[in-house]
Amino acid sequence: MRSIGAIGKGASGGFFGPFRELIDHREMLSLLVKRDLKARYKDSALGFLWVLARPLMQLAIYFVVLGHFLGAARGIPDFAIYVFAGLTAMGLFQEILVGGTGSILANAGLVKKVYVPREVFPLASTGAALFNFGVQLVVLVIATFAIGKPPLHLGLIYFLPALALIVVFGLALALLCGAINVYLRDTQYLVDVITMLLFWASPVVYAWQMVADLVKTPWVVELYTNNPLTLAVLGFQRAFWVSGDAVAWPDNLMVRMLIALIIGVVLLFVSHRVFLRLQGNFAQEL
Secondary structure, three states: OOOOOOOOOOOOOOOOHHHHHHHHOHHHHHHHHHHHHHHHOOOOOOHHHHHHHHHHHHHHHHHHHHHHHOOOOOOOOOHHHHHHHHHHHHHHHHHHHHHHHOHHHHOHHHHHHOOOOOOHHHHHHHHHHHHHHHHHHHHHHHHHHHOOOOOOOHHHHHHHHHHHHHHHHHHHHHHHHHHHHHHOOOHHHHHHHHHHHHHHOOOOOOOHHHHHHHOOOHHHHHHHHOOHHHHHHHHHHHHHOHHHHHOOOOOOHHHHHHHHHHHHHHHHHHHHHHHHHHHHHHHHHO
16 A cells, blocks of 8 residues: 655655656556546537647638638648648647646645645646647548648658657646746746747748748847747658658758757756745645
């Protein structure tokens, strides 16, 4: 039998103490993920089909309004696949960050009554986000087969580092913002605004080449290109948008992604240490 409610080893178990605690509480993490998914679609007739409602509606709006009315689709073949690949990537990042930021407050009852590693709550939000992402990814792949251009090409290797970038940076920011949100409740609203800005600062509904052509300052283009979200979105498009094989991409895209991933791992480590420092007063603040 494992006791629940005692003070854990996270603060005094050395460097690996917090990680051992998370492993010990993996069953609870699994239950929290399942609970989040069931609670989100409880008593819903369509259930998990609602996972697709928002991205498909966004796709329709961007495809019709931006793509055709405003002409963004000119020069971008298979514009719907291009946009949906970017929406799938950005949707995962936004769900990890927004859900993780509010996860501690959403589980205030558990935090105040029972001891569990507090990291399980942002991790549970990340797990639920990955499930929803999986459903959207299946739809994206089916769409590529439907138009006769399945992603059976070498560009598919960009998928894994792109996914890793989103998960690592999303979880790092979720841990940091989730801890700060306990003390400063405005954080969750600020995160909503920032994720909206990050969406338009990434080449989701417009081509990266447009920025490279319009911006004449090289260091600004480099700063924009090396944004981890830009790299992740480009990675998704490179993987699933087969028509992009003939399009210009940033030089050394894979190298840029791997460097950003290393930076993201460092950021995740730092965010976790900050989270551990701040978690001591969570129960009192809640």
